[in-house]
Amino acid sequence: MRAIHHIMFRSPSEEQMASFAEAGVEVRRVLTIAEDDPRWTKVALLIERFKLRDVVTTEHSDSDQDAAGVLTMLATDQHGYPEPAMDGSYLPATFDLAEHCRFCGIGRRQSAPFRLKKTPALGKSILQLNWIFDEYFVNPDTFKTVFRPSGVDCRPVVLNKTGAEIDSVVQLSIPQIIDLRTDGLAYKECSHCGRRKYSHTFLREGPCPAPTEIVASIFKSNQYFGDGARAFRLVLISGLLHRGIKAARLSGVRFIPCAE
Numbered sequence: 001m002r003a004i005h006h007i008m009f010r011s012p013s014e015e016q017m018a019s020f021a022e023a024g025v026e027v028r029r030v031l032t033i034a035e036d037d038p039r040w041t042k043v044a045l046l047i048e049r050f051k052l053r054d055v056v057t058t059e060h061s062d063s064d065q066d067a068a069g070v071l072t073m074l075a076t077d078q079h080g081y082p083e084p085a086m087d088g089s090y091l092p093a094t095f096d097l098a099e100h101c102r103f104c105g106i107g108r109r110q111s112a113p114f115r116l117k118k119t120p121a122l123g124k125s126i127l128q129l130n131w132i133f134d135e136y137f138v139n140p141d142t143f144k145t146v147f148r149p150s151g152v153d154c155r156p157v158v159l160n161k162t163g164a165e166i167d168s169v170v171q172l173s174i175p176q177i178i179d180l181r182t183d184g185l186a187y188k189e190c191s192h193c194g195r196r197k198y199s200h201t202f203l204r205e206g207p208c209p210a211p212t213e214i215v216a217s218i219f220k221s222n223q224y225f226g227d228g229a230r231a232f233r234l235v236l237i238s239g240l241l242h243r244g245i246k247a248a249r250l251s252g253v254r255f256i257p258c259a260e
């Protein structure tokens, strides 16, 4: 494991910029530096001196990841939006909202294909849309070579304007829902629907809570995570599928091992 610091600057003063330049780093809005970087000792002193906000994340080594029996899969970035995005009507267009709570975001159930504005150029990447943190999209070749051999199914994606199926992208179908061992994890109960949403701060440093069983190569947590009106399930994958994704050199995702 390797600690990575993300140091936040609002409007750096000249003194801050000069001091950081002296330590060998250029100030940006978010300055990212690993603890094993030779400049770290000096930077650490400057964080202290200027009382800067420092968010620490952990990068797991390849050997940590390879040894894990089950891992959480996270997108490194989000691209595009579920449509129609402007007025939020992607929600009723894509989900059955009978159990949905708009205050905490829990309870939407997908009932129709996702709608996209245009055909995405995916190449060898795994796509996640903005706002939808528990679904992934790949091109059909990637699906056939990496996911289908692990027993994963897929569902179509359509163009928003015409409703026509897009032949260069599919959504990974992840119907299995498994309880995670969330004992001891902080949560809030929604004051409107009373349902529980867990804090997801462990995503910074890992490990993720372990599933009570592994029944498929890809599955979702029964528990919801997030804050405010955002709620998502964790997507977990087996060690075997993780190795398949790495062997195929797919980009767009990162992994955090689950607790033993």
Ligand SMILES: [Zn+2]
Pocket: 101, 102, 103, 104, 105, 106, 190, 191, 192, 193, 194, 195
């Ligand atoms: Zn609620």
